[in-house]
Amino acid sequence: VLAAGGIRDILIANQVVGERKVRRLVHLAAHTDVIVAVDSLVNVRALAEAAAERNVCLGVLVEVNIGNERCGVEPLDDTVAFVKALHARRGLRFRGLMGYDGHLAFVGEDERMRRSVAAYELLVATRDRVVEAGIPVEIVSGGGTSTFRSAAQVAGVTELQLGSYIFNDTTYRDAGLSEFDCALTVLSTVISRPDRASAADVAILDVGRKSLSVQNGLPEMKSPAGQIFSMPQEHSRLRLPGPTPLPAVGDTVEIMVRDSNGTVNLFDHLYALRGDRVEAVWDLPGRGKAT
Numbered sequence: 001v002l003a004a005g006g007i008r009d010i011l012i013a014n015q016v017v018g019e020r021k022v023r024r025l026v027h028l029a030a031h032t033d034v035i036v037a038v039d040s041l042v043n044v045r046a047l048a049e050a051a052a053e054r055n056v057c058l059g060v061l062v063e064v065n066i067g068n069e070r071c072g073v074e075p076l077d078d079t080v081a082f083v084k085a086l087h088a089r090r091g092l093r094f095r096g097l098m099g100y101d102g103h104l105a106f107v108g109e110d111e112r113m114r115r116s117v118a119a120y121e122l123l124v125a126t127r128d129r130v131v132e133a134g135i136p137v138e139i140v141s142g143g144g145t146s147t148f149r150s151a152a153q154v155a156g157v158t159e160l161q162l163g164s165y166i167f168n169d170t171t172y173r174d175a176g177l178s179e180f181d182c183a184l185t186v187l188s189t190v191i192s193r194p195d196r197a198s199a200a201d202v203a204i205l206d207v208g209r210k211s212l213s214v215q216n217g218l219p220e221m222k223s224p225a226g227q228i229f230s231m232p233q234e235h236s237r238l239r240l241p242g243p244t245p246l247p248a249v250g251d252t253v254e255i256m257v258r259d260s261n262g263t264v265n266l267f268d269h270l271y272a273l274r275g276d277r278v279e280a281v282w283d284l285p286g287r288g289k290a291t
C-alpha cells in the first residue's frame, strides 16, 4: 500500500516469514527501497534465497531485544555473531540494527525515561561491537510514541519509528503523553432513548466494539458530556449527566478514541477536519492488512 502510494523508502519494522509473504516482499524490493527486520537465520536464508533468485537486493535491520521480550536477537555478542552470519549474503544488504521498548509505554515518566535511555544505550553499544567486528552499521532505529524523547537523546540512534503519535489517543494521554492532541474521534448516531424509567438518563448508540477498539477500556465522550458504561458488539449504552431529552433519537454524538491503532484499522475512510470544516477524505487502503 505504501509503495503504491509513492513511498520509496520503506521500513517494515517486523519480521516477514512464510513463503508467500517472502515472495511478495521480494517483489516489492524490485520496485522500491525496502528494509525488513530479521532475528532468525532460517528467515534470513529464505529472504536471501528469494532475493537472489529474483536478482534484487533486500535491506535488512537486525532486531535486537532491548527489553521488550518480543522479537529480537540478544544484544552484544549474540547480535555480533548474527550480523556476521548474514552481512555478506547475496540478495541481502545489512543496513543496521533496530530495537523497540514498547514494554516501557505505561511505566511512570521518570522511570520510563531512565530505563528507555538505558535500553537505547545498549542498542548503540551493540552497534559499536558490530562496527568493531569490521561491519559498518548505517542505521540504528527505535523509539515509540511514549519513548521517542529518550531514544532521540541517545547519541547514535539515527531514526525514530513512532506511529501512534499521529492521532494520539486517550490511553497514551492518560499515560502522560501531552505533546500531541487526541485527534481521532468517531461519530455515532443515537438509535434509541428507551422509555423505561430506569433509563431516563440513557441513550443507545449505533457503535459497538466492532467499530471501536476497547482493548484499553471503554472510550470517553467528546460531545455531549456523558459516560459510555457498556459496549456490546454493535451498540453502546451512554449515561447522560442527568435525565434529559437530549440527545434525541437521530442525533449525532462524538466519541474520543481510546485505542487509535486498533480503531483506525476498522474504517474505510478518515475525514480530516480543520475546525468544523472537512478538508479532505482519506481512503485507508491499508486497513485489514494486519497479517
Ligand SMILES: Cc1ncc(COP(=O)(O)O)c(C=O)c1O
Pocket: 013, 014, 100, 102, 143, 144, 145, 146, 161, 162, 163, 164, 165
Ligand atoms: C517495532 C515497533 N516500532 C514502533 C512501534 C510504534 O509504537 P507507537 O505506536 O507507540 O508509536 C511499534 C508499535 O507497536 C512497534 O511494534
